[in-house]
Amino acid sequence: MDLNSINDFLAAAIRMAAPLMLVGIGGVFTERSGIFNIGMEGTMLIGCMVSVYVSLVTGNLWLATLAAMLVGSLIGLIHAFLTVTRRADQIVTGAAINLFALGITNLLNSQLYAGFEYRPRVTMYPIVAPEVLQELPFIGPILFAQPVIVYLAFLLPVLATWILYKTSWGLNIRAVGDHPHAVATAGLSVNKLKYQGVIISGMFAGLGGAALVLADLGLFATGMTAGRGFAVLAALVVGKWNPVLVAAACILFGAADAFQLRAQTAQFAIPYQLFVMLPYLLTIAALAGLVGRTVGPKTVGKPYDPESI
Amino acid sequence: MNYKINKLDSTRLLDIGGLVLSGGRPILAIILAFLVSAVMIIIQGANPLEAYSAMLRGSFGSVAALANTCVRAAPLLLGGLGVALGVKAGLLNVGIEGQIYVGGSAAAAVGIMPIPVAPWLHLVLAVSAGFLGGAIWGLIPAYLKAYRGVSEIVVTLMLNYVGIQLCSLLVHEPSPLAEKGAFFPQSPPILASAQLPILIKGTSLHLGIILGLIAAIILAYVLFYTPFGMRTKMIGQNPEAARYAGVNVKKQTVVALILSCGLGGLAGTGEVLGLKLRLFDYFSGGLGYDAIAVALMANSNPVGVIFSALFFGALRAGAGKMETAVGIKAPIVQVIQALAVLFVIMIGFVEYNRKSKQDKRKEQMPEDTIYGSELNK
Numbered sequence: 178m179d180l181n182s183i184n185d186f187l188a189a190a191i192r193m194a195a196p197l198m199l200v201g202i203g204g205v206f207t208e209r210s211g212i213f214n215i216g217m218e219g220t221m222l223i224g225c226m227v228s229v230y231v232s233l234v235t236g237n238l239w240l241a242t243l244a245a246m247l248v249g250s251l252i253g254l255i256h257a258f259l260t261v262t263r264r265a266d267q268i269v270t271g272a273a274i275n276l277f278a279l280g281i282t283n284l285l286n287s288q289l290y291a292g293f294e295y296r297p298r299v300t301m302y303p304i305v306a307p308e309v310l311q312e313l314p315f316i317g318p319i320l321f322a323q324p325v326i327v328y329l330a331f332l333l334p335v336l337a338t339w340i341l342y343k344t345s346w347g348l349n350i351r352a353v354g355d356h357p358h359a360v361a362t363a364g365l366s367v368n369k370l371k372y373q374g375v376i377i378s379g380m381f382a383g384l385g386g387a388a389l390v391l392a393d394l395g396l397f398a399t400g401m402t403a404g405r406g407f408a409v410l411a412a413l414v415v416g417k418w419n420p421v422l423v424a425a426a427c428i429l430f431g432a433a434d435a436f437q438l439r440a441q442t443a444q445f446a447i448p449y450q451l452f453v454m455l456p457y458l459l460t461i462a463a464l465a466g467l468v469g470r471t472v473g474p475k476t477v478g479k480p481y482d483p484e485s486i
Numbered sequence: 487m488n489y490k491i492n493k494l495d496s497t498r499l500l501d502i503g504g505l506v507l508s509g510g511r512p513i514l515a516i517i518l519a520f521l522v523s524a525v526m527i528i529i530q531g532a533n534p535l536e537a538y539s540a541m542l543r544g545s546f547g548s549v550a551a552l553a554n555t556c557v558r559a560a561p562l563l564l565g566g567l568g569v570a571l572g573v574k575a576g577l578l579n580v581g582i583e584g585q586i587y588v589g590g591s592a593a594a595a596v597g598i599m600p601i602p603v604a605p606w607l608h609l610v611l612a613v614s615a616g617f618l619g620g621a622i623w624g625l626i627p628a629y630l631k632a633y634r635g636v637s638e639i640v641v642t643l644m645l646n647y648v649g650i651q652l653c654s655l656l657v658h659e660p661s662p663l664a665e666k667g668a669f670f671p672q673s674p675p676i677l678a679s680a681q682l683p684i685l686i687k688g689t690s691l692h693l694g695i696i697l698g699l700i701a702a703i704i705l706a707y708v709l710f711y712t713p714f715g716m717r718t719k720m721i722g723q724n725p726e727a728a729r730y731a732g733v734n735v736k737k738q739t740v741v742a743l744i745l746s747c748g749l750g751g752l753a754g755t756g757e758v759l760g761l762k763l764r765l766f767d768y769f770s771g772g773l774g775y776d777a778i779a780v781a782l783m784a785n786s787n788p789v790g791v792i793f794s795a796l797f798f799g800a801l802r803a804g805a806g807k808m809e810t811a812v813g814i815k816a817p818i819v820q821v822i823q824a825l826a827v828l829f830v831i832m833i834g835f836v837e838y839n840r841k842s843k844q845d846k847r848k849e850q851m852p853e854d855t856i857y858g859s860e861l862n863k
Contacts, residue, residue: 215643259828259831259832263831263832263834265831265832265834266578266831268578268580268639269578269778269782269827269831270828270831272580272775272778272779272827273779273824273827273828273831274824274828275775276775276776276779276820276823276824276827277821277824277825277828279772279820279824280817280818280819280820280821280822280823280824281817281820281821281824283815283817283820284526284815284817284818284820284821286817287815404647407643407644407646407647410640410643411644414640414857448655448658450651450652450654450655450658451651451655453647453651454647454648454651454652456647457644457645457646457647457648458644458648460640460644461626461630461641461644461645464630464636464637464640464641464857465630465634465636466634472857473857474857477857478637478639478857
């Protein structure tokens with residue numbers, strides 16, 4: 178690889194990591210609150226479609242983003258209702274949400290672009306850095322020629338860390354995943370905190386979907402999230418449920434993704450499939466204790482029953 | 487002891503009220519799903535009754551339609567049984583998708599090999615390879631679950647992508663399974679001797695559905711009438727009590743999960759040896775996730791899985807007919823199936839199960855979370 182393609186690769190890696198990082202923030206909050214949300218994959222997919230639809234109708238990029246977040250929150254609310262109030266199995270509920278998302282987006286796909294002769298690209302997130310900076314050799318395209326959402330994706334994990342570790346609400350969220358009964362004894366509503374965690378994950382999954390469309394591709398395609406939501410679940414394990422570390426894992430996974438796309442076209446010595454596998458193998462290794470100690474929030478996956486101690 | 491177990495279980499099986507109730511919930515959920523989808527069909531400007539009757543004709547209306555339903559039900563049945571067996575042992579195997587790819591690849595590897603044996607033996611070898619492929623793949627989550635305390639849920643979920651990519655790797659040159667100079671990444675065709683025989687001429691109905699039915703009956707027998715089945719259900723309901731009763735919980739966990747993964751491999755085997763007749767990239771396209779829904783609808787009862795797999799198969803088989811008849815796009819059946827699952831969850835026998843299981847499990851908290859455990863600290 179020459180310098181130009183390395184440059185191009187790094188810029189793409191950062192751009193492709195941004196949606197993962199956004200979804201990852203939500204993932205931290207829901208798993209910290211003790212609810213596993215594999216429905217983030219489907220929520221993200223619906224976020225993609227909603228953002229394209231609103232963008233086509235209103236032409237406003239920010240409305241499209243907000244709509245995706247809103248619909249994502251709504252799906253989060255459904256997941257929270259089923260898993261927290263009804264105490265349904267979290268995996269099964271999330272899997273059902275994924276099935277629903279796949280079905281509804283496949284169904285509406287043909288109507289999404291009804292009235293258009295070809296699939297137009299919607300308005301993308303603007304690149305805000307001054308041109309002088311964008312034209313800097315090497316670092317310009319990587320750091321400054323990025324759509325504005327990428328900077329948000331880098332800022333939010335820091336903010337999330339502050340919220341999680343420096344505010345009392347953050348402490349409550351962390352506590353409710355580890356010791357729900359202690360939280361209840363302290364007079365707080367366990368269910369309310371869990372609802373908040375899950376809804377946040379839905380909101381960020383929607384935002385991640387919007388980012389995937391509006392930062393990179395500009396159009397909707399069926400099944401376009403292609404397992405990115407599951408990659409975020411992997412990043413949560415590798416990043417040990419810490420927003421900044423999770424973001425770092427997402428960058429690594431985004432880089433693996435960008436790299437495999439390039440390895441697919443360039444006849445590279447190592448098969449590209451190995452790079453696609455990498456995040457998932459890394460996660461299993463982390464869980465198996467091969468790369469340091471990884472223990473998740475203590476009650477993830479278990480429904481909270483106030484009567485059982 | 488054995489006699490007593492049989493007795494207990496047969497009385498439970500004859501509990502008609504319970505059977506009706508457990509069958510009633512999914513049926514209610516399915517009716518609700520059809521009602522909600524009817525509203526969506528009306529919004530799209532079609533008559534839901536016409537749409538549903540076209541769907542019915544497409545799934546049961548003729549021999550060809552019925553064959554199509556069975557072809558589509560076969561992988562869901564085998565995969566659903568895999569999930570169901572896991573659930574009975576208290577294990578959630580969400581990795582059927584990956585096992586379909588690995589099992590399918592193993593079956594294809596044997597199926598394209600010109601082995602100098604009798605044709606029936608070649609087929610048996612290929613099918614066994616598919617089962618073993620899934621089962622050996624299952625050793626990873628089984629070992630991690632039993633001996634490292636790592637939840638099988640996350641591991642099987644993550645292994646899906648590894649399995650999908652492994653299959654992709656195998657059909658791309660220079661892999662020995664890839665067809666040389668092919669335009670499309672694929673394996674050479676499965677040899678005629680290793681193909682699952684076609685049951686009705688002129689249709690694609692292959693032996694896979696029979697394999698599934700046999701597996702369902704065997705699984706039902708094993709679970710309800712053998713000590714092995716009793717032990718499996720014991721570790722599912724209360725591992726601590728099972729250990730006191732002298733069950734080797736670790737061994738039983740490993741065996742149950744391996745068999746569950748093997749059934750997933752068998753689901754892929756049927757697709758490769760019976761339907762696709764080559765190994766392709768991404769040939770399953772999500773069947774493994776649907777298998778979870780299939781098992782859930784049946785509350786993990788092996789006999790119930792037969793009906794729920796046929797129902798899901800019928801939905802898919804009828805989708806095309808409905809699309810040509812009334813112009814509603816085929817993916818509406820994916821919506822119907824997802825809604826049915828969501829309504830089942832909402833109505834809540836899952837919750838009921840978890841609750842009763844939890845009551846029995848109160849004593850042993852640590853090992854029960856999705857990630858890690860005390861062992862890992």
